[in-house]
Amino acid sequence: MEISEIKKNYEAWQKSTEELIKKYPETGNFKTSWSEDVKRLYTPLEVQKYSDIGFPGEYPFTRGVQNTMYRGKFWTMRQYAGFGTAEESNKRYKYLLEQGQSGLSIAFDLPTQIGYDSDDPHSLGEVGKVGVAIDSLYDMETLFDGIPLDKVSTSMTINATASILLAMYMIVGEKQGIKWDKLRGTIQNDILKEYIARGTYIYPPKPSMRIITNIFEFCSKEMPLWNTISVSGYHIREAGANAVQEVAFTIADGIEYVKSAIEAGLDPNIFGKRLSFFFAAHNDLFEEVAKFRAARRIWAKIMKERFKVTDPEALKLRFHTQTSGSTLTAQQPENNIVRVAIQALAAVLGGTQSLHTNSMDEALALPTEDSVRIALRTQQVIAYESGVAKTVDPLGGSYYVEFLTDEIERKSFDYINHIDELGGMINAIESGYVQQEISNSAYDYQRAIESKEQIIVGVNDFKMEEKNLRKTMKIDDEVEAKQVENLEKMKKNRDSALVKSSLENLEKVARSNGNLMYPIIDAVRAYATVGEVSNTLRKVFGEYKEPTMI
């Protein structure tokens, strides 16, 4: 059919529909997450750029980064886990591997992430709570005891102290007889989103960016299979950003990292292959699928046009997805199983490379083993039973999804261009611009819930009386005491002269232009603690103070 004919028929259809609406009015919330009206119907008229979607495995990768996608191999099912002591977490990892999980994902507690030892006053009450407590190489050896590091790929959610935890992982591998260049995995290492949303920064942006580029440089020589950064939109979205902001701010962060890597002398054609991304999957199924497709296309265009990358492998946006924690409700928690299933489906239809599905009880506490198993089974049902993995990009060509993909791309580029005008992402963060944009979206969303413009099942509608106390997972307070005791014991058994000299050397390198990874490896090998290494760098670099605004 000619486009002019479609237009004519569409207008006639609209007219008769308007007549019908007088009798049967439409009711509901017809808005995108960025508050744009969603039309009643999408037709070929809205989709002008079909040529742009291309083919899977080919530029601009709208339809996926591989030619065969899940027909070759399912996504990696990777549940984020870690709590209490290294010993307990080690048991949970072995359980997950036995249940058919294909990779490990390590959650560290906040003191480990922010560079404090378990006996530091700042660590009060936080030891082992949101992840496993790691003070020194000693704990890391326990954490991976009996898990052969050449057989698993390990993702570590670690940022400000990524260099230290990576060094520990390498030495554990070494002690298992595995060479550094055989280790596979990812460190999150994305400090910019910590300033924006997640909050586990230590040093100001400039020295933080130096540490990150030192890691890039080191790994390009010593650990070619290691993904050195996971540029994360997840926390940006969870902080309240809409889908466009999630994509735009994440890609703006990515641009900053590529710029730094190029300044450090790395070739983006090689470095680009070690870059990965991390997004959230929310409830709005089609919007989320479009978001993943748009993100791939935007990144490919930026790498090609802005950074002149020619190797197709370095143009590909590969990403991990986690279902959205902030959409989970404490009310009627079983409903969360359904939310997670829809979100996981969005991630798969959007072509994710790996996936974490949240557990139904996470709005209440850390998940129990039972609820973690259901979350993993949800992925297995999608993979083996739903049939959505049979063909590549099954929603490609949907007028609505293609329209949304174009729209998210266009609006993201508006943000990215504006951030360029502000002088790049670091300036945009230091001025508080990015944080304010996200706060505004978060507040608008909350108001929509309060006014019932946005219904949350079980929360502001379809409520019921609930009084049974659920069984939730508790972290024993003993963990903190035990961890402190072990730390003291470890300190007595190490060569303290070697620790001292290695930390002095680290300080010297920090004050020069040298690569920090080498002195950090030496210090960690001597059993210097996360806190000792971080404090040495705090002395040289100082600490970041966020601009607080509401």
Add this chain to the structure above:
Amino acid sequence: MIKVLVAKPGLDGHDRGAKIIARALRDAGMEVIYTGIRQTPEQIVQTAIDEDVDVVGISILSGAHMKLVPRILELLKNNNSDVAVFVGGIIPEEDAMELKKSGVVEVYGPGTPISEVVERIKGYFEHANV
């Protein structure tokens, strides 16, 4: 005018809820100070006293509430402060009951309507005749 300190103790960076509550209380006509993240109990109590606030709203999602909240209550008591303490976050029911026993006015979990928090704070002061 009711003066509120919204505080994030400990190392927890989840500040979405704290920021939303701060803004909503301000929109409801209260005077609001937000501490930003990573405050020690000592810093929070010092700010509460220096600023002479009526309410301290503590937001915490990291699970450290049973250590940090009692410490804040203790420091407030040592300073003879009678500010009303509210807590919000991921707080298991039994912990919430214990916190309320030790002097916290109310503990709010995920999904609480903001209007409910606003009314509760206003009602508390009408009741207390402040």
